[in-house]
Amino acid sequence: GAVVSQHPSRVICKSGTSVKIECRSLDFQATTMFWYRQFPKQSLMLMATSNEGSKATYEQGVEKDKFLINHASLTLSTLTVTSAHPEDSSFYICSARPHDRGLGGYTFGSGTRLTVV
């Protein structure tokens, strides 16, 4: 149980276009999802906390107008990279936790490798 599906796994887009990444909790409801960004050979940096039915909470330094997060249902959160540039190329990972899972139980998606050319 507690499976998080992230799609697409890889995407290449042209500079200036927008890309949408989906994160779905397949067998549980997630009122909160977390979006991370990982640069090559580096750690995961929290970008934002996605809350179902309300606005996302962004970490300091993350442009909320560039990284649009929508959490319209209890099983789906999306991250849209708008007007992508090469410096946005990175590995993006989402995470969620069943609300009844207690203190542990964070599950991660398989990640999305974004390459902006």
Next chain:
Amino acid sequence: AQSVTQLDSQVPVFEEAPVELRCNYSSSVSVYLFWYVQYPNQGLQLLLKYLSGSTLVKGINGFEAEFNKSQTSFHLRKPSVHISDTAEYFCAVRTSGNTPLVFGKGTRLSVIA
């Protein structure tokens, strides 16, 4: 705020040898501790976690970790590594409530045949 320090960015070790990956944390409140493994171009898989109780925690794939509150450490160990253990390992902490994980910079474990 919490922070995690993984002192070793890379750890090479021969197959069947023991390994320890070090993790220290800083926090003004109680935290819960985790170790994750990441294979190339994949998400993170939970190895083990410490929430409360016994300070020695056993996880999957033969890994274990010991929580040491006085030294604010949570080192990961395996008595005999395999080639398949080659991966990136991340230590992480979080506080209570619906809070995100804070990760260390990771340690690249390379198992040499």
